[in-house]
Amino acid sequence: MTHLYKMTLSYDGTNYCGWQIQKDRKSIQHLIQDFLKMILSEDIELIGASRTDAGVHALEQVAHFLTSKEIDASRIVYSLNGLLAKDIRINKIEREKPSFHARYSAIGKIYHYNICLSYYQNPINRFYSLHVRRKLDMELLKTAAKFFIGTHDFTSFANKSDEGAAKRNPIKTIKRIDIIETIDGIRLEFEGDGFLYKMIRNIVGTILDIASKKIALENLNKILLAKDRKLAGKTAPALGLFLVKVIYDNKSDGNSSKDLK
Amino acid sequence: MTHLYKMTLSYDGTNYCGWQIQKDRKSIQHLIQDFLKMILSEDIELIGASRTDAGVHALEQVAHFLTSKEIDASRIVYSLNGLLAKDIRINKIEREKPSFHARYSAIGKIYHYNICLSYYQNPINRFYSLHVRRKLDMELLKTAAKFFIGTHDFTSFANKSDEGAAKRNPIKTIKRIDIIETIDGIRLEFEGDGFLYKMIRNIVGTILDIASKKIALENLNKILLAKDRKLAGKTAPALGLFLVKVIYDNKSDGNSSKDLK
Numbered sequence: 421m422t423h424l425y426k427m428t429l430s431y432d433g434t435n436y437c438g439w440q441i442q443k444d445r446k447s448i449q450h451l452i453q454d455f456l457k458m459i460l461s462e463d464i465e466l467i468g469a470s471r472t473d474a475g476v477h478a479l480e481q482v483a484h485f486l487t488s489k490e491i492d493a494s495r496i497v498y499s500l501n502g503l504l505a506k507d508i509r510i511n512k513i514e515r516e517k518p519s520f521h522a523r524y525s526a527i528g529k530i531y532h533y534n535i536c537l538s539y540y541q542n543p544i545n546r547f548y549s550l551h552v553r554r555k556l557d558m559e560l561l562k563t564a565a566k567f568f569i570g571t572h573d574f575t576s577f578a579n580k581s582d583e584g585a586a587k588r589n590p591i592k593t594i595k596r597i598d599i600i601e602t603i604d605g606i607r608l609e610f611e612g613d614g615f616l617y618k619m620i621r622n623i624v625g626t627i628l629d630i631a632s633k634k635i636a637l638e639n640l641n642k643i644l645l646a647k648d649r650k651l652a653g654k655t656a657p658a659l660g661l662f663l664v665k666v667i668y669d670n671k672s673d674g675n676s677s678k679d680l681k
Numbered sequence: 682m683t684h685l686y687k688m689t690l691s692y693d694g695t696n697y698c699g700w701q702i703q704k705d706r707k708s709i710q711h712l713i714q715d716f717l718k719m720i721l722s723e724d725i726e727l728i729g730a731s732r733t734d735a736g737v738h739a740l741e742q743v744a745h746f747l748t749s750k751e752i753d754a755s756r757i758v759y760s761l762n763g764l765l766a767k768d769i770r771i772n773k774i775e776r777e778k779p780s781f782h783a784r785y786s787a788i789g790k791i792y793h794y795n796i797c798l799s800y801y802q803n804p805i806n807r808f809y810s811l812h813v814r815r816k817l818d819m820e821l822l823k824t825a826a827k828f829f830i831g832t833h834d835f836t837s838f839a840n841k842s843d844e845g846a847a848k849r850n851p852i853k854t855i856k857r858i859d860i861i862e863t864i865d866g867i868r869l870e871f872e873g874d875g876f877l878y879k880m881i882r883n884i885v886g887t888i889l890d891i892a893s894k895k896i897a898l899e900n901l902n903k904i905l906l907a908k909d910r911k912l913a914g915k916t917a918p919a920l921g922l923f924l925v926k927v928i929y930d931n932k933s934d935g936n937s938s939k940d941l942k
Contacts, residue, residue: 430801430803430804430805431804432804432805432807477805479803479805479864479865501801506802506804506807507804507807508804509801509802509803509804510801511799511800511801538772539772540691540762540770540771540772541767541770542691542740542770543691543692543693543767543768543769543770544691544693544738544740544809544923546693546767546768548805603740604740662805
């Protein structure tokens with residue numbers, strides 16, 4: 421008899437090679453998985469909802485694992501937080517139905533991207549926001565952001581990841597891109613049903629290229645329709661990106677198949 | 682002929698012993714002053730508006746220095762930022778009238794104090810907010826904060842600093858204490874004409890003790906009137922505190938005498 425557990429966690433991605441296990445590098449998945457193996461004395465695979473890249477942060481990542489043990493979830497949380505460095509915190513572990521899958525059951529995700537616009541980078545946010553010194557036209561920025569909202573084939577804004585790229589459905593729906601003023605710049609808030617590999621960072625890079633007049637606003641539609649990654653703007657750096665929330669449909673049985681990020 | 686320059690800077694206080702020079706420890710004042718001496722080839726004293734303690738951060742600290750040289754201010758900013766670690770950024774250096782004094786000319790200051798209220802500390806803010814796990818009564822917290830607004834003798838909320846403590850006027854005016862909800866808790870925003878040594882951290886500690894029912898709200902007036910530091914709550918840790926702005930009266934000649942923080 422196996423039991424499925426859902427884990428909610430936060431991390432500062434600065435010192436990790438990202439969520440996913442990579443040979444000879446320190447990944448968040450790897451660290452937690454190893455500690456879980458130790459605590460539960462059995463082989464554990466920890467599946468994350470979003471494969472955040474090196475330097476990307478998470479206010480709320482979700483993962484799941486199967487175990488043959490009946491566990492005291494709050495004690496496992498306590499043990500893990502004792503073992504982990506302070507830049508990763510496990511917030512909760514809770515029992516879920518066997519059909520739940522951290523990635524495939526997700527019906528939406530919220531990401532934020534922080535941009536520091538002061539002349540010199542605010543030192544407090546130096547690991548948590550992209551410092552942009554180019555002059556940005558805020559009206560162009562807003563118009564460009566609005567363009568991406570809705571259902572589109574986002575091939576032009578997706579990098580190829582190692583696995584399964586061909587199988588992935590490139591049609592995604594972005595529900596909102598809000599632009600919020602912050603103490604030292606702006607925060608772009610993305611909500612969508614799912615995002616392709618590096619899609620948000622490619623959209624942010626393109627929006628910045630438009631706002632700084634490196635790419636003409638008029639070309640945006642052409643870039644989208646071309647389904648060619650080479651035409652869009654540069655991938656914005658990882659450090660400004662936060663996974664803020666993974667959304668599940670509480671009524672569903674968790675079987676709705678969703679794409680990878 | 683000496684020239685007076687005003688410097689505006691930001692820093693992450695995590696890795697420093699504070700603003701002020703201390704023997705054998707790495708202070709922000711010391712670092713910048715040494716680089717200025719090197720660049721200008723003369724003895725320089727850098728006077729800060731606020732002597733932020735170890736671990737306290739600054740979004741906008743102000744300092745001034747005198748030099749016999751005619752300097753190219755933007756080149757000095759550029760050189761300093763090249764020499765300093767990324768956790769200190771000089772934002773601006775500008776000529777000021779000879780009567781200007783970073784500390785004595787200030788007519789007000791704004792400080793923020795961040796409190797993380799999630800069950801586990803948000804890793805992103807682990808160096809920038811106090812993690813409070815005690816259950817807080819938000820109504821009590823708001824009432825306690827409101828109590829401090831206005832002009833009072835704050836002796837009960839001032840630690841003794843090394844120098845000049847006796848000479849300092851303990852009567853201060855707090856213009857506002859706003860409580861702002863944040864992604865993981867609250868931020869207390871203080872604006873006043875000046876603050877005594879550790880006064881904000883002592884007020885925050887006391888407000889938290891009241892909100893967690895360790896100190897009765899009814900005793901607050903008694904504590905204030907007693908002018909006795911021993912009666913108020915514990916000093917809240919440095920890491921949640923930010924110097925956000927030093928306010929000057931642009932019309933004044935900069936001679937208005939103000940107390941030390």
